Amino acid sequence: xxQYIILIAGLLLTITCACSKDExxxxxNTTTLSDEYYSxxxxxxxxxxxxxxxxxxxxxxxxxxMMVSFKRGEALFEKVFVTDTLSGxxxxxLGPVFIRSSCVACHPGYGHGRxxxxxxxxxQGNSYLLCIFHDDGTYYSQFTGMPQTxxxxxxxxxxxxxGITINWLPYTDEYGNKYPDGESYSLIxxxxxxxxxxxxxxxxxxxxxxxxxxxxxxxxxxxxxxxxIDDADLIAEASAQQARGYCVGQLGNMITDPDGTTHPGRYTxxxxxxxxxxxxxxxxxxxxxxxxxxxxxxxxxxxxxxxxMEELGIDSYANLMRNDYEPEMTRSDYDDFMIxxxxxxxxxxxxxxxxxxxxxxxxxxxxxxxxxxxxxxTTGADNYKGDPNxxxxxxxxxxxKIYPYTDLLKHDLDMxxxxxxxxxxxxxxxxxGLSLKCTGASDHLHDMRARNYEEAIxxxxxxxxxSREKFRNLSKSDRTAVVxxxxxx
Amino acid sequence: MKISKLTIKNLFxxxxxxxxxxxxxxDEEDNNxxxxxxxxxxxxxxxxxxxxxxxxxxxxxxxxxxERCKTLQQQATQENVQAAAQKWxxxxxxxxxxxxxxxxxxxxxxxxxxxxxxxxxxxQLQQLLANTVTMSQMSADYAGKYLGYGLLGFHALEYVLxxxxxxxxxxxxxxxxxxxxxxxxEDLARQCVRLEAAWAGIANISNDKQQILxxxxxxxxxxxxxxxxxxxxxxxxxxxxxxxxxxxxLMGCSDIADEVANTKITDPVASGNVLDVExxxxxxxxxxxxxxxxxxxxxxxxxxxxxxxxxxxxxxxSKINPSLDGxxxxxxxxxxxxxxxxxxxxxxxxxxxxxxxxxxxxxxLQELLDEAMDEINN
Numbered sequence: 082x083x084q085y086i087i088l089i090a091g092l093l094l095t096i097t098c099a100c101s102k103d104e105x106x107x108x109x110n111t112t113t114l115s116d117e118y119y120s121x122x123x124x125x126x127x128x129x130x131x132x133x134x135x136x137x138x139x140x141x142x143x144x145x146x147m148m149v150s151f152k153r154g155e156a157l158f159e160k161v162f163v164t165d166t167l168s169g170x171x172x173x174x175l176g177p178v179f180i181r182s183s184c185v186a187c188h189p190g191y192g193h194g195r196x197x198x199x200x201x202x203x204x205q206g207n208s209y210l211l212c213i214f215h216d217d218g219t220y221y222s223q224f225t226g227m228p229q230t231x232x233x234x235x236x237x238x239x240x241x242x243x244g245i246t247i248n249w250l251p252y253t254d255e256y257g258n259k260y261p262d263g264e265s266y267s268l269i270x271x272x273x274x275x276x277x278x279x280x281x282x283x284x285x286x287x288x289x290x291x292x293x294x295x296x297x298x299x300x301x302x303x304x305x306x307x308x309x310i311d312d313a314d315l316i317a318e319a320s321a322q323q324a325r326g327y328c329v330g331q332l333g334n335m336i337t338d339p340d341g342t343t344h345p346g347r348y349t350x351x352x353x354x355x356x357x358x359x360x361x362x363x364x365x366x367x368x369x370x371x372x373x374x375x376x377x378x379x380x381x382x383x384x385x386x387x388x389x390m391e392e393l394g395i396d397s398y399a400n401l402m403r404n405d406y407e408p409e410m411t412r413s414d415y416d417d418f419m420i421x422x423x424x425x426x427x428x429x430x431x432x433x434x435x436x437x438x439x440x441x442x443x444x445x446x447x448x449x450x451x452x453x454x455x456x457x458x459t460t461g462a463d464n465y466k467g468d469p470n471x472x473x474x475x476x477x478x479x480x481x482k483i484y485p486y487t488d489l490l491k492h493d494l495d496m497x498x499x500x501x502x503x504x505x506x507x508x509x510x511x512x513x514g515l516s517l518k519c520t521g522a523s524d525h526l527h528d529m530r531a532r533n534y535e536e537a538i539x540x541x542x543x544x545x546x547x548s549r550e551k552f553r554n555l556s557k558s559d560r561t562a563v564v565x566x567x568x569x570x
Numbered sequence: 571m572k573i574s575k576l577t578i579k580n581l582f583x584x585x586x587x588x589x590x591x592x593x594x595x596x597d598e599e600d601n602n603x604x605x606x607x608x609x610x611x612x613x614x615x616x617x618x619x620x621x622x623x624x625x626x627x628x629x630x631x632x633x634x635x636x637e638r639c640k641t642l643q644q645q646a647t648q649e650n651v652q653a654a655a656q657k658w659x660x661x662x663x664x665x666x667x668x669x670x671x672x673x674x675x676x677x678x679x680x681x682x683x684x685x686x687x688x689x690x691x692x693x694q695l696q697q698l699l700a701n702t703v704t705m706s707q708m709s710a711d712y713a714g715k716y717l718g719y720g721l722l723g724f725h726a727l728e729y730v731l732x733x734x735x736x737x738x739x740x741x742x743x744x745x746x747x748x749x750x751x752x753x754x755x756e757d758l759a760r761q762c763v764r765l766e767a768a769w770a771g772i773a774n775i776s777n778d779k780q781q782i783l784x785x786x787x788x789x790x791x792x793x794x795x796x797x798x799x800x801x802x803x804x805x806x807x808x809x810x811x812x813x814x815x816x817x818x819x820l821m822g823c824s825d826i827a828d829e830v831a832n833t834k835i836t837d838p839v840a841s842g843n844v845l846d847v848e849x850x851x852x853x854x855x856x857x858x859x860x861x862x863x864x865x866x867x868x869x870x871x872x873x874x875x876x877x878x879x880x881x882x883x884x885x886x887x888s889k890i891n892p893s894l895d896g897x898x899x900x901x902x903x904x905x906x907x908x909x910x911x912x913x914x915x916x917x918x919x920x921x922x923x924x925x926x927x928x929x930x931x932x933x934x935l936q937e938l939l940d941e942a943m944d945e946i947n948n
Contacts, residue, residue: 129821130814130817131673131814131817131818131821132673132674132677132818132821133673133821133825148832149832149836149840152832152833152836152837153837155833156833156837160683160687160688161683161687161688161691161718161719161720162720163689163690163691163692163693163694163720164691164693164694164720165689165691165692165693166693169843169845170689170845171689171843171845171846172689175691175720182718182719182720183683183687183719185683186680186683189677189678189680190677190678201715203715203716203717203718203719204680205680205683205684205719206678206680231718233693233694233697234694234697234698234701235697431810432810517807517808518807518808518809520678521674521675521677521678521679522678568807
């Protein structure tokens with residue numbers, strides 16, 4: 082299941098092209114198509130389209146003898162953390178308050194979460210994080226940026242999740258949700274509420290300046306490849322978009338990492354993380370579980386919550402707010418986790434030489450989708466930065482041509498009820514066609530409101546509306562071809 | 571998976587072959603299926619005789635385990651502890667075998683973490699048992715909905731029922747632990763029934779089991795077995811080709827061989843930490859590992875017996891590469907033998923010398939299974 086697929090594809094195409102009248106053009110297409118199978122480049126692609134496609138190590142991991150660490154890191158991701166603190170217990174230190182007890186709970190099959198209708202954080206695959214924010218987008222000081230709904234007794238979480246409701250409401254566009262050819266489509270979006278009684282703090286009034294939304298996780302495969310893109314290239318892409326004057330993306334804020342280096346944000350929907358080594362995963366394994374490590378020896382809580390615990394006689398404010406907790410995860414374990422994280426391969430593209438897929442590819446370009454879903458990047462030297470405490474080498478991906486289909490910039494899709502962020506990072510599209518197979522679901526967008534590719538495209542308003550219009554005006558067979566292309570990459 | 575030398579060699583041979591075939595073909599679009607073999611009967615055999623059959627046995631044993639835990643709660647006798655512990659071992663066997671097909675509903679419905687997370691969160695368990703309000707409403711419904719995965723499943727029951735590799739002394743089991751165990755066992759059984767239904771189709775399981783799922787609203791919304799059997803059919807977006815389904819069977823096998831070799835054995839031996847061994851109380855690890863490989867045996871041979879069925883991945887591969895098929899069948903036997911040759915209990919023998927042969931045998935099996943995936947796709 083490896084490189085031979087590429088050769089077969091390449092050869093088939095060569096044969097096809099040899100029968101064509103335009104041999105020169107076809108020959109150049111052959112080269113391009115063959116490259117595109119390597120979504121994660123030669124060092125970052127795995128030829129595997131089984132249900133385990135998102136879980137595989139990159140060739141860089143295997144080539145550099147990192148498999149033992151990779152497997153250890155994998156276990157930290159997949160298995161639950163427990164609250165016990167007895168020395169030697171694997172994956173211990175959960176709590177006192179937490180969001181989930183395992184990483185995989187929010188990344189089923191290592192992919193995106195799925196759309197759910199009730200907020201039960203115990204339900205694996207419900208990857209929603211709550212966002213509680215003022216009208217101006219800032220967080221309430223009483224809650225952490227990712228508010229907790231679980232706690233280890235006798236502690237009490239700031240929010241009782243039984244008081245959270247998610248309503249999925251219908252949305253109708255100006256065309257009455259109909260294509261010009263008469264076919265209908267349906268769109269839904271979430272409205273999230275928290276009952277006043279579910280909030281631990283008396284001074285939070287849900288009737289006053291109180292907004293709540295949900296954001297789902299995204300897939301984690303290939304994030305190491307994205308880290309290998311040079312900051313300068315990312316900044317250059319943002320400048321080029323400024324210059325072109327349409328679909329102008331916003332560069333993420335500059336973020337200074339623990340090693341003192343500064344980088345434009347490239348991870349999370351809001352582009353709030355600049356490197357993988359100080360990225361969402363490095364953060365999440367601490368703040369989702371509240372498991373301390375040597376460089377994060379405080380709890381992910383707010384002063385307001387600590388104060389409340391003191392008022393209730395559960396713990397002292399001073400104890401909870403300490404920043405000298407003993408590490409619960411060892412340095413060696415954490416480094417293995419990061420080797421695994423940076424070592425997850427991207428599944429190779431599939432079926433690109435299929436005529437329908439090729440038609441979809443042509444349309445994808447013609448409709449202007451590539452303005453934001455930038456097909457390819459070439460990584461830099463990949464002298465990764467961010468964390469001065471790592472003691473083990475991480476896998477590297479220098480000078481790889483990769484096909485993530487994202488510009489790593491924020492755009493405004495002007496959606497109904499967008500949630501915390503009106504401007505949102507362009508989601509990488511690579512590998513998403515395997516989502517149903519790998520995760521059991523194939524929902525899309527930041528809150529999983531789109532139940533399939535078609536709905537995802539139809540939620541592209543704002544900057545992307547011209548592309549949406551072009552898609553709407555395609556014939557049914559061409560619309561299907563676009564989806565087939567998306568499934569193939 | 572590693573790239574084998576064989577793959578590289580076959581790669582060029584295949585490329586040449588494809589070139590020839592394709593050059594004579596007028597059908598440019600038909601590139602999904604190189605082979606015209608109809609593998610549907612093989613897939614059907616795997617689904618019905620291996621997957622559904624194993625999950626059926628698992629569900630039956632888990633339901634019996636649930637009944638025995640209820641009996642134990644009502645009558646706390648040593649005999650009833652023994653009976654429940656034995657049924658735990660019986661159910662565990664089928665679960666471990668099923669880890670050779672730990673994909674589809676087992677993961678998409680989160681049944682694997684729901685019933686097989688470890689270690690047990692003892693601190694939370696003590697908090698739970700001390701909470702009289704919560705314990706007064708303890709039930710399978712409550713457990714399934716409110717207890718985290720660290721408090722559910724096989725390892726929670728193992729804690730209540732076993733100590734030091736033996737059934738626990740009944741006099742040492744607090745009454746509330748038996749209430750907890752009965753709830754967890756019933757929750758476990760529901761999950762196992764759901765697994766069977768998700769592969770067999772809910773209409774094809776017993777009426778009693780259908781009723782269980784209906785009562786707790788756990789009816790699966792898919793028939794994964796049907797999706798699997800109909801691989802390659804138009805509109806099947808999960809398994810686009812029959813070979814993709816055959817490859818999936820092998821991938822499931824490879825994955826558990828890898829897990830046994832490179833995590834279950836390697837991790838605790840590398841750390842020397844007895845707490846890195848999964849079965850803290852039953853000391854069932856060697857049986858677990860061997861049953862994992864037996865699951866590979868059944869999946870590969872298309873029957874829950876050791877001899878290859880005529881409709882199996884083994885028989886299919888034997889037509890393409892009989893030597894490789896022979897090596898895999900032998901490697902399965904070797905892996906089981908070497909695992910069972912390890913001194914028991916595993917937790918007391920965490921040395922390279924005592925475990926290396928088993929680890930190596932499982933690694934070799936994995937490499938051969940990966941080679942088979944290459945071979946089938948060539």
